Amino acid sequence: MSFHEVVFPAALSFGSSGGPERRTEIVALASGFEERNATWAHARRHYDAGLGLRSLDDIHAVVTFFEARLGRLHGFRWKDWADYKSCAPSETPAHFDQPLGVGDGVTREYPLSRIYASGGVEYVRPISKPRVDSVLVGCDGRELAPGSKFSVDHQSGVVSFASAPEAGAVLTAGFEFHVPVRFDTDRIEINLAAFEAGEIPSIPVIEVRV
Numbered sequence: 001m002s003f004h005e006v007v008f009p010a011a012l013s014f015g016s017s018g019g020p021e022r023r024t025e026i027v028a029l030a031s032g033f034e035e036r037n038a039t040w041a042h043a044r045r046h047y048d049a050g051l052g053l054r055s056l057d058d059i060h061a062v063v064t065f066f067e068a069r070l071g072r073l074h075g076f077r078w079k080d081w082a083d084y085k086s087c088a089p090s091e092t093p094a095h096f097d098q099p100l101g102v103g104d105g106v107t108r109e110y111p112l113s114r115i116y117a118s119g120g121v122e123y124v125r126p127i128s129k130p131r132v133d134s135v136l137v138g139c140d141g142r143e144l145a146p147g148s149k150f151s152v153d154h155q156s157g158v159v160s161f162a163s164a165p166e167a168g169a170v171l172t173a174g175f176e177f178h179v180p181v182r183f184d185t186d187r188i189e190i191n192l193a194a195f196e197a198g199e200i201p202s203i204p205v206i207e208v209r210v
Contacts, residue, residue: 003075003210004068005155007178008049009061010079015054018047018205019082042125045179047078050203059190062203071186075208077129077178084131086114086174093174095138100173103139103165112157112173128157128210131176138172139165156210180210 020043027035053059069076082089086097101110112127112135135152137144137159144150150161157177165171184204191199 001075001208001210002073003180003208005077007077007079008065008181008205012049012052012058012062013047013079014081015052016047016049016205017051018045018080020045045080045181045207046184047080047181047205048202049205050201053195053200056192059195063188063190066183066188066203069183072183075180075182075210078181078205080179084178085176093134093136093176095136095143095174096141096172097174098172100137100159100171103167103169103171105167106164108161108164110159110161110171112159112175112177114177126157127175127177128155129178129180130154130157131178134176135159136174138174140170141172179207181205181207 022038022043023040025037025039029035049062053062065076085091086093098112098114100112101107112130114125114127116123116125130152132154135146135154137146137150146152148162150159152159159173182205184206188201188203190201195201
């Protein structure tokens with residue numbers, strides 16, 4: 001899949017709407033009970049980039065970005081302002097925010113993930129597009145210095161250690177991240193008169209698997 005490692009203008013995504021979608025099959029039984037089955041292991045996020053447009057310069061920026069991606073052809077990074085950190089949006093990422101794994105003395109590569117916990121239930125979301133230079137890593141509670149100790153593939157979200165962490169070592173991480181997305185339309189239609197009167201064009205964006 002073709003993917004451009006470029007971020008949609010953050011000032012425009014700030015005013016967008018959107019969030020996660022899940023796919024659940026529900027069968028109503030004759031007894032009145034239901035059988036429910038989740039057909040997707042992970043949610044898929046949808047956004048509307050048009051809601052962030054406030055000026056003709058904003059329209060110009062979006063059209064330029066859209067043309068450079070060739071419409072739906074190439075994916076790109078999107079900042080979801082409601083969920084873009086390993087911690088709450090009002091907090092600063094720290095090296096102990098999220099579990100990364102437990103060392104076994106052999107494994108050197110560990111993928112980033114974010115845990116959503118509520119009511120004793122956890123969902124683990126893979127993080128494949130961390131923001132460049134935002135990843136902090138800890139080992140047994142101590143923050144590690146990047147470079148000599150570990151490196152990060154910002155295109156896949158994999159943390160690689162220079163040497164395999166010893167068996168039993170508790171690895172953690174903190175980071176900011178983007179959502180891999182693409183435009184969900186090959187056409188942008190702008191009516192300038194309607195725009196100046198307050199009508200906002202719809203520009204759908206959808207998450208992609210990478």
